[in-house]
Amino acid sequence: MRPDMPSPAVADQPLISIENLSVQFTRAGKQMRAVQDVSLHVAPGETLGLVGESGSGKTTIGRALLRLLPEANTQWQGSIRYQGTDLAGLSKTDMRRMRGRLQMIFQDPVSSFNPRRKIEDIVAEGLEIQGIERSERKLRMEAALRDVGFSLADVAGRRPHQFSGGQCQRIAIARALAVQPELIVCDEPVASLDVSVQAHIINLLQDIREARRLTMIFISHDLAVVKNVSDKVAVLYMGKVVEVGTGEQVYSRPAHPYTRTLLEAVPVVDASRKIKPAAERMVMPSRNRPPEGCAFRLRCPRAADRCAKEEPVLGVGPGGQSVACHFPHDEPAPNLVSESA
Amino acid sequence: MSSAPNSAILECRDMSCLISARPEPLRVLEHIDFSVARRTSLGIVGESGAGKSMLIKSIMGIAPKSVQVSGAISIDGQDLSGMKPKERAAFIGRKVGIVFQNPMTSLNPYVPVGRQVAEAARRHLGLSREAARNRAIELLSVVGIADAAECYGYYPHHFSGGMKQRIMIAAGLVCDPELLIADEATTALDVTVQKEVLDLLQTIQEERRMSLILVSHNLGVVAGRTDEVLVLYGGRVVEYGPTAEVFRNPRHRYTEALLSAMPQMDQPAHSRLRTIPGQPPSLAAKPDGCPFAPRCAVAADICRRVMPPMAVASDSRHRFACHLPLEAQAPMRSPDPIVAQGGVGHAS
Amino acid sequence: MRPVDAHSNPASSTSLADIARAAMPATARLRFPGAGMFDMLAIAFLALLVLVALFVDIIPGLVSPKFPYGDFSQLPDLTLNGLFGTDEIGRSILSRVLYGARASLSIVLVATCLSVSVGILLGMLAGYYRGPLERMVDLYANTMSALPSILVVLAFVTATGTSVLAIMLILGILDIGTYARVAKAGVISQNNRDYVLAARAMGASDARIMIREILPNLVPALTAVMPTLMAGLIITEGSLSFLGYGIPAPAPSWGGMIAASTDLLSRFPVLIVGPTGAIVLTVYALNTVGDYLAQRLNSRERGN
Amino acid sequence: AAEEQPVRGGEITIVNGSDIKSWDPAINGGTFPGGPMDMLDAVYGFIVYVDVDGKVQGGMAESLKSDDAKVWTLKLRPNVKFTDGNPYDAEAVKFNWDRVADPATLSPAQAFVASWNKGIKIIDPLTLEITLPSPDRNFGSSLAQLAPFIASPAALKAAEKKTDIKPVGAGPFLFDSWNQGVSMTMKRNPNYWDQPRPYLDTLKFVVIPETNSRISTVVQGGATMMAGYPYQFGSNATAEGVTTHEIKIPGLYRAYFNQASGVFTDRRAREAFYEAIQRTRLMKAYTQVDGYVMPTNYFTASSPYYDATYKLPEYNPEGAQKLFNALAKDGKKFDIKIVTYSNSDLKRLGSYLQQALGAYENVSVKLELVDQAMLTPTCKTQGNFDLCIDGGVLVSNGAEPIISNLLGSKGSDNWGKYSSPEMDKALAAANATMDPKAVKAAYAEVQKLVVQDLPLYIFGSETRHLLIRNNTGGIVPSNGGILQKQFLFVCKSACTTK
């Protein structure tokens, strides 16, 4: 056990809390707001799922809270508190020490390994940087690898390209685990894996989360996966949180029309009915010039005048979740959740 | 309209693809047998590397030079093997429209989109510049591009991914093909856009009374959208039959494992998923027997040695290649809704 | 889709390729995947050239390149030293060509080491930190590409004089910009790769990331441009010697030998064959290897 | 040879290896075909010239005569005018020479002219009388080589800087256009004094540095003539449409021993050098042609002053090695730097020397190749060499002024700083008398001293040739082979003998 583990007294406090985080990127001289005014809290041992379409700012949030955004063209505001410590205020050395507690798993397992380095070096790297002794290092590596179903002998001397995508992702998890973190940000960890391998990784993450009492932020655009792994789900649209609540709340009584659109679009493995193609088309608003008022209103079937004038803020939704909508849905989710099965 | 109205629009008999390599050629596809009836849709599913794209490319005659394609392919009743390459290209170009996976790269960024839609019509239908243009504009509005006439001269970068895929569909439709093939046409798109494009494809297929091949690695994409489904694994057809039937009552162990490995929306949070051990087979070390045998929980000795033949389920259109198939569940109640919707049934 | 380049297609190589392959030791064979006949021959030629350059003074029976071997401007005969004939003052052309290889290669190698090391350093820093440093590196690279290399070299050589060391340094300056640019591009592209991010997430310092994570991955791209740039240096060094600003006499140099033979070309055309052959073959081999490496790099990148 | 009558008209192109640097009549040296004076001559005309037999003839001036070698009378031609209309008269001539004598002009002939320009007396507009400080039998030829060009004083005065000088002379041609370093065009001077000459309408000079290119340019008809050596022409000399013309003026191939510093201050080193090298072989390396006859002394066998008793040391490798060893023992290791310029012939020569000497023990040789333009500064001005080799032959028709320049302790071509009172005395004696016997005796003494002191390395002799289109008529060489342009004409068919 680490000496600085949270004491039970503060365990109910969020492990990490993001307050009013905004991130802007400068590209070709133009500013782009990738994340706007996002506040999220994750309690210890909890898994937060982040969903949203491509470009909605999922990755950006994940990286911001590990302070991994590129420095050159990025500005950000807001605070990220980890057990009460504001990460933004930490010096480089303090942040380095902090990195032992915060880890990340990436989407593409193959590209998250340096192709020129040996697996054991890759796994040991974090420990080396954290200044762990050699003998201790080996023990921890072995433990971490065991957790993901490898032994040190399996990987010793081999290089990333000698492993398949799924194996690489397992090793990536081991690498993150080796430093014994308290929080892991998983950025689409299964998106690039084949279906038959994906289940493996999801199960593995679940097991480890339980065994190590890890807190997780799980980013994915696959709503089914998110549903499976998360306690709490936040739906992002164009850099803003439009709905956040427990998985149960969000999936069974989605309040925001966007959440519903997302849920309806998920291809489900259900061939019992032939799908009726929808006739109408949606309009995608520009990311660089977001519309006035509610960002979703152009695609929203419920949009009214008010939506164009007034930007909705997060409020309590019908299921108890938070939702940023003037006209939230109250009814249960449409026929997606097939009680029929 | 066509020479043999009752024949299948596409028929593949015992098709194999070999890539010349040392020490022995790579067997990308082996003994593929299937057909697509007129006005029906076929889904082809399989994991990455299963050979889906190779299958499509071989049919279209655009496989790389190093690939040797054997077997008989006929389109609209005409055997392609007898044709000269040029003749064959023109024939396929007229009969088959195709939409590829990546909308970002499938359109030539240097050519106005309208022209890319129109060019095949000029070539194959012998339309004049003006006529081809009009036709392209018409099709662009069919696929849902507003201000099609204005957009004719725009370049691909003016459009979003979903729009590009629509344009690709328009281009695929320009010669009034009888078959439209969409090879992972929605994989690169967001879920919401994916749904739209799939809807569009489905609508068009029904309106235009075409046949459709929908290729995807995602079982969810073909479920509920196709009449029949073909499951590829390691370059082999492992299961093939009416979509509803295959999904409801998979007989091949792979299909079944795949279905249950997918997280479902109706499962509670933190429920364990069923997993398939091992990796999809690599081309270089493909087993002799059933390609799935090394990962199969119930594989027997014979599975590892002998490739199982295609067995026919009680419902004669559902076939699978497994020595130890799953039990057939009670047959579905008549009438099969899909056949009713799809119209023309199989001749067999 | 993994397109197959026609030139690496094993089917297009003939039995000669197999001979070339068979001539390589087994371990070496493994390292040149997809190499065609010409690639193998080029690699073999360069290996031979390096061997010759290293061990030229212990080749049995080879006369000194500085002392007379026969009469002036003699035709070739079938002896070792007379294989290419004798030069205008009676020295063995073969011996001079072989010693010239040593001169050319050592100059080019030293220059390349210089430009690679400085180029990598600048390029990495520029790519990693961007900002003013990047602008300066770009400025340098642009400036160097705005000027014909021979002009730069001549300008320097008139100032510094023609010593071997000076030529090495000057040639070394030429390609710094190019290597820096390649390194910079590599760093920038890798900076977005997840493994760099992963290292940063582990708390790795900038220096550690640059040295441990980025540098090793620059190697393929750098080695792919290196042979071609080295071929360019061989030509520049040759031009310099040809114009009379190269390695000081009596040290043999290919360009110098060609220059010496041009005046006598109408009387003794054979004089030009040896040195020209040497320079053309070397450049050809280097270009071929460069193409091969670049193509391998490409296919690997496409494959990933 | 078919005697063809000269006709008016036509154009001739002379191709040279380098261009002039300025039009200053006082500056440009080089009395050989292809040299700067060759080009200046077309505009200014030699005031007097030395013909192939070594006799001084009137050029722009009518005559230059003396009875006692001390007082010389220069007679000018009447009615000769510069092309700006000013008369080519005694005033103009004196003005030009005074200008040469002015050190500020930086003329190479400054020392020579300054020694007598105070003695110039204008008798009448067409006559000058020059009184020399001491008798000089060769005053005429020295003048022809060193200060032969008279430009219009008005043009000289008009120029602020030397490089601004416009070419205004009274010679056969008028300056037309100049693309420096590339080509120069001149038009016929309609007011030339010697009508109907010049025959040509246009005279062009083209600059092509590369010897082979020069040759093939003439062979292909891109130019009319070039000067060179037979070894350079090779089989091109017999090509269709061209012929060669020998300019029967002997010249010497030579190198300078630095006798101001370094190992060559020791006579043994110079002797060793002579003995160490087989000079016929050296000439072959240089020219790639066999059959050169080695001169045995400054004067060759064809010269009236030739004395067979004094012979330069012959090839003697053992002797050379002994001398090298002896030098090394005295702490004067034979460690030399050879300087020459980087044309390929000289590079060959230098490399051969280096190679041949390299075979000896106690010898080390460094070869330094400099730009042609830098040779004189490096060798003559800075003295930064042990052995300096200048290209081409040093033309000497007759003994003077070249011999004094080479061997006199103050001679302008004495790059090696050879200095011997006996030699100076012998040279002065040869100059001071008009008596042929006394001259011969004095030169015998010179040859004896040459062998005794070995002031120069003489390694060959040759005559220059012209490679010429065979429809060129009127080839009349003067000073060192420079053609008298006013005589040149274009024949209708081949008129020059093979």
Next chain:
Amino acid sequence: MTNLMPYARAISGRLLAGIPVFVLVTFGATALSSLAPGSAAQLILGDNATPEQIAQLNSAYGYDLPLWERYLKWLANLLRGDLGETLFSQQPVLQVVFDRAAVTFEIAFLAMLVSLISIPLAMFAASHPGGMVDRILRSVSSILLAVPTFVIVVLLSYIFAIVLRWLPATGWANLSQNPLANLRYVALPVLCLSLHQTAYLYRVARNEMVASLQEDFVQVARARGLPLGYIMFRHVLRPSMPQILTVMGLSLTYMLAGSFVVESYFAVPGIGWTVLTAVKSHDIPLVQAILSLTVVIFVVIFMLVDIGYAIIDPRVSVS
């Protein structure tokens, strides 16, 4: 869609980027000239000059000033459009440079034209990769690329001028004065200059087109049954153009300023030869002017290349 912005941006961007390069190069020239041994004064004054006279001349030309002062002076003069006179012939430097540049431009332009032959060849070879023509052209271009220009020059002039005597070995006739003669004189230099560039352009174009042929949109076009020839022209040529254009720009700058060997060997009075002789004779005003011109040429050519991109690539106007 006649949006002029991209062009304006290409032009201003290149010009701005060109300024520091210009300063660096011209300053470098000034600096180098003071390092070089021997001096222009010595060469101008001749062998009889005394050190005092040389010093005097040096100060008259301002060569004794500190480096930066000399450079600023030169810059000031440049802004006034006065680059002084050449040291020896006392012609206005600008005029000399423009005269010589005209010659070089002609040769470079013709060589460029000749080298364009590589593009149809590349199109053919690329459309049949691995075929007979592709393999032959690949070998030929490899060999051409391996032969240094100075060897090409020697060999071609030996063959065509000395052995066959078809073409004049050297010399020059002005285009305006004698176009026919000009054509004869220009032939060999153009051939020598273009061989290398042709091979290079061929390689780039061929590889680029082969790469373009792998693009998805080409697969799509092939799947639509469009003939190969049509695909090559419509879908492959244009995407390959930016790279080809870059190489053309590079080779044009190379040919405009880098043709020392060719120009001096063939005695062509162009920029390359002039700068070579100017370097040798320490004609600093001339060297500086030519270097400036080189940089300006580089900037202008790449400005044109950028404009070319803007014309060819519809995306440029957006990004």
